[in-house]
Structures are given as structure tokens and as C-alpha cells.
Amino acid sequence: xxxxxxxxxxxxxxxxxxxxxxxxxxxxxxxxxxxxxxxxxxxxxxxxxxxxxxxxxxxxxxxxxxxxxxxxxxxxxxxxxxxxxxxxxxxxxxxxxxxxxxxxxxxxxxxxxxxx
Amino acid sequence: xxxxxxxxxxxxxxxxxxxxxxxxxxxxxxxxxxxxxxxxxxxxxxxxxxxxxxxxxxxxxxxxxxxxxxxxxxxxxxxxxxxxxxxxxxxxxxxxxxxxxxxxxxxxxxxxx
Numbered sequence: 001x002x003x004x005x006x007x008x009x010x011x012x013x014x015x016x017x018x019x020x021x022x023x024x025x026x027x028x029x030x031x032x033x034x035x036x037x038x039x040x041x042x043x044x045x046x047x048x049x050x051x052x053x054x055x056x057x058x059x060x061x062x063x064x065x066x067x068x069x070x071x072x073x074x075x076x077x078x079x080x081x082x083x084x085x086x087x088x089x090x091x092x093x094x095x096x097x098x099x100x101x102x103x104x105x106x107x108x109x110x111x112x113x114x115x116x
Numbered sequence: 117x118x119x120x121x122x123x124x125x126x127x128x129x130x131x132x133x134x135x136x137x138x139x140x141x142x143x144x145x146x147x148x149x150x151x152x153x154x155x156x157x158x159x160x161x162x163x164x165x166x167x168x169x170x171x172x173x174x175x176x177x178x179x180x181x182x183x184x185x186x187x188x189x190x191x192x193x194x195x196x197x198x199x200x201x202x203x204x205x206x207x208x209x210x211x212x213x214x215x216x217x218x219x220x221x222x223x224x225x226x227x228x229x
Contacts, residue, residue, distance in 0.1 A: 031215060042207055042219035043161070056215060088159060094215075103149040103211050107161035 003027070004108035006091050012114045015081060021111045023074040023091030030096035031055075032074040033105060034066060037088040049074060050096050081115045088112050118143045118212050122220035129198045130228050136183075137193045137223045139208030149211045150184070152193045155222075156204040164206070167191065195225075203227045 004025045013019050023032065031050045035043035048056035049068040063085075065077040074091055088110045095102040120141045129135035141150070152164040167175045167184050174182050179196045191210075195202055208220040 033215070040205075040222070040224075042222055045216060048215045050215065090161065092161075098214055104151070104163060104166055105217065106163065107153075109158070109160040112159075 004091055004093055004106055006089075006108040006111050008111055009109070010112045010114075012116065013078065013081065014116050015083075017081075018077070018079045020078065021076040021089055021091075021113075023076075023093075023108055024072055025093040025106075025108075026072055027093060027106070028071075028095075029093035029106075030071055031094045031102075032068060033092040033094075034064075034074070034076050035090040035092065035107075036085075037090055037110070039088075043090055047076075078113075081113075083115050086113055086115045118145075118210065118218050120208055120210050120218045120220040122206075122208055122223050124223045125221070126224045126226070128226040128228055129195070129202075131198055131200060133198055134194060134196045135198055135225065137195075137206050137208075137225065139191045139193070139220055141189050141191065141208070141210045141218070141220075143189070143210060143212070143218075145212070150182075150191045151209045151217070152180070152182070152191075153207045153209060154202075154204045155207065156201075161207070165193065198227050200227050200229060 007022045034046040037043040046060045047066040052068045067075040090110045091108040092105040094105045148169045150167045153161045165177045183192045205222045209217040212218045
């Protein structure tokens with residue numbers, strides 16, 4: 001099973017709202033990722049958690065706040081977003097470490113976010 | 117800087133025919149991995165095929181195969197017997213350190229009935 005699930009599928013929010021995106025995997029992976037993807041562009045890495053600890057933050061604005069409550073769950077808390085933050089937000093997971101299958105990321109279906 | 121280049125923004129193929137998508141990359145790492153991902157309009161990124169740079173043998177997965185030329189830093193994807201369901205955006209990616217991928221800009225593949 002190589003399934004990563006994300007909820008909600010679609011989200012519309014105002015610039016003053018607070019909302020959260022959720023990602024879940026049950027593959028026993030210990031690395032989880034958030035990406036932002038604009039239309040017709042490749043995904044851009046935002047955050048990486050490894051063993052529930054934040055390993056990489058790609059200088060993402062503080063209005064995006066990630067959280068990894070346990071090894072299967074990853075959240076992205078959103079607050080005071082701007083219209084330019086409208087995008088597809090993808091979650092991915094992989095085994096932690098280097099070499100072999102650890103390098104392979106499996107993606108969820110994404111959450112389409114629209115900020116008004 | 118590490119880069120991945122997909123020089124074909126869009127390609128078309130007739131159903132049942134063969135098509136090759138090109139990807140070139142530049143990396144200073146000695147050990148790395150290369151991937152092709154497919155993203156249909158339904159938007160989920162799906163792993164198509166993976167190649168370990170230390171392996172000389174080209175990876176294959178059913179109708180999908182790669183032509184990996186390490187010295188030329190080329191990693192093309194061949195799709196045989198193209199099907200309508202193959203229509204998607206295809207991204208080439210190369211690992212860059214731990215947990216990071218460098219993605220190409222993508223090639224949109226259209227399959228004509």
C-alpha cells in the first residue's frame with residue numbers, strides 16, 4: 001500500500017481565516033513533506049519532518065505552520081494567508097534516511113487552496 | 117547549482133505508438149537517484165519509475181523504460197504502446213542531498229486516439 005491521504009480536497013478561505021490541512025500515511029514512513037505547487041509548475045518543497053522533528057524549512061513565511069503530531073500524521077496550519085498563496089498543496093512521505101527506497105517519495109492527491 | 121532540464125514543454129503521441137520524453141541534469145553528487153513522476157489532471161503525483169545512478173542497467177516498469185546515460189547526464193523516459201490514460205504532465209526529478217528533489221519543469225503529454 002503506497003497511499004497518502006489528504007483532507008480536505010478543496011478549501012476556500014479568507015485572508016483573516018485560520019484553517020488546517022491534514023495528511024496521513026500508514027506505510028510506516030518516518031519522513032513527511034509539504035509541497036506547494038502552482039499551475040503548470042513543478043512542486044516546491046516547503047517543509048520536511050524526519051522522525052517527527054522538523055528537518056527542513058525552506059524559508060517559508062510564518063503564516064504557514066507545520067505540525068507532526070505522530071509518525072502517521074502531518075498538519076499544515078494556515079493563518080492570514082495572501083491571495084498569492086492559492087495553490088495545490090501536496091503532502092508526501094518516504095522512508096527516512098538515504099539510499100535505496102528511502103529516496104522515493106510518495107505523494108498524496110493534494111488540497112486545492114483558494115485564498116480570497 | 118544542481119539543475120534538471122526538460123526541454124519539451126509539450127508532446128503528442130498517437131495511441132499505441134511509442135514516445136520518448138527527455139531529461140538532462142547536472143549534479144555534483146556522486147550518489148544520487150533519478151525519478152519520473154506522472155501527474156494527471158486529477159493532480160496526484162504518481163511514481164512512474166526510479167533509477168539508481170550507480171546501476172548501469174536501465175530501469176523498466178511494464179511499458180515504461182528509461183535510457184540512462186550517466187556520462188551525458190541524460191535520463192529519458194520511453195513509453196511504449198501509449199494509452200489514453202498516459203496523458204499527463206511528466207516530471208523528471210533528481211535527488212539533491214537528503215530529502216530533497218530537484219524537479220524539471222515538466223512535459224505535458226497528449227495521447228491522440
